[in-house]
Amino acid sequence: MERTYGTSTCxxxxxxxxxxxxxxVCSGLELAIDNFCxxxxxDQDMEGALSEWNVLSATLRQASQKTCWSLLALGAACTASLVLFASQVVEMPQILGSAFDTALWLGWLYPPLLLFLYAMYRAASVTEKAMRVAPLVNSWEFEPAEENGETVALDPGRxxxxxxxxxxxxxxxxxGVRxxxxxxxxxxxxxLAVTVGLIANLTR
Structure with missing residues (x-):
């Protein structure tokens, strides 16, 4: 058992x-979106904003494409660990007979799982920040636009x-999935549902 824990830790x-x-990477992408805003x-340069947003969108796509395999590897590792833990609990419930063994198993399984969920949350925060750019720009009050010498209530450029x-x-x-x-x-x-199910299986 100690060898298993040592190997898992390494x-x-x-x-x-x-x-x-x-x-x-996600922090850099969020800063890039903030810098664009x-x-x-x-500058209030609407024409220049189009080209800048094109570059920023391409940067987001390229960065996410380069890091998606690492996210897939993290998710696969967490899923495999959870499946291994579930199989051990179902087949050999005695491995969690003591509080110390339970703490070791949970300490081996859940810190990487929480890190993976936080990594996914940081990726989602990039998307959420990009989605809030348009409402933010729409809420700004720029100088009134003029067309044919008359003030226009709505700025068509914005x-x-x-x-x-x-x-x-x-x-x-x-x-390809945002x-x-x-x-x-x-x-x-x-x-969480899988965790609750495993705990319920132990307490039966």
Whole structure:
């Protein structure tokens, strides 16, 4: 049993490093979105904002494409660990006979699982921030636009930028699927449901 725990601990050492690299990438993407909003508010250049948003959207897609395999590996590792734990609980419930053994198993399983869920949450936060750019731009009050010498209540340039940002659907994509906070919540719910089921199996 001690050898198993030692091997598992050594195997999990790269896990936090991969998660940290993913956190760093997501933080950079969020800062890039914030920088776009600040420049647009400062310069109020709607035409330049279109090209800048194209570059930013391409950057988000490229960065998410490069890191999606690491997310897949993290998710596969967590799923395999959870399946192994479930099989051990069902076949040999005596392995959790003492509080110390239970703490060792849970300490081996759940820290990587929580790191993976937080990594998914950081990916979803990039998407959520990108989705809030259009409402943010739409809420700003710029100088009144003029057309044929008359003041126009609605700025057509700003409305075009807002629609362009909305229709670009920028965000963090994993194999073509845009990660959202709702998806991460469902994933956390599934893991929680499995955990509750295992605990219920132990207490029968």
């Amino acid at each position: 195997a999990e050492l790269p896990f936090p490093g991969v998660c940290y690299a993913h956190f760093h 600040l420049r647009l508010f400062k 409305q075009y930028v807002v629609q362009f940002i909305n229709q670009s659907e920028a965000g963090f994509y994993v194999f 990660i959202s906070a709702y998806m991460v919540q469902k994933l956390a719910y599934y893991f």
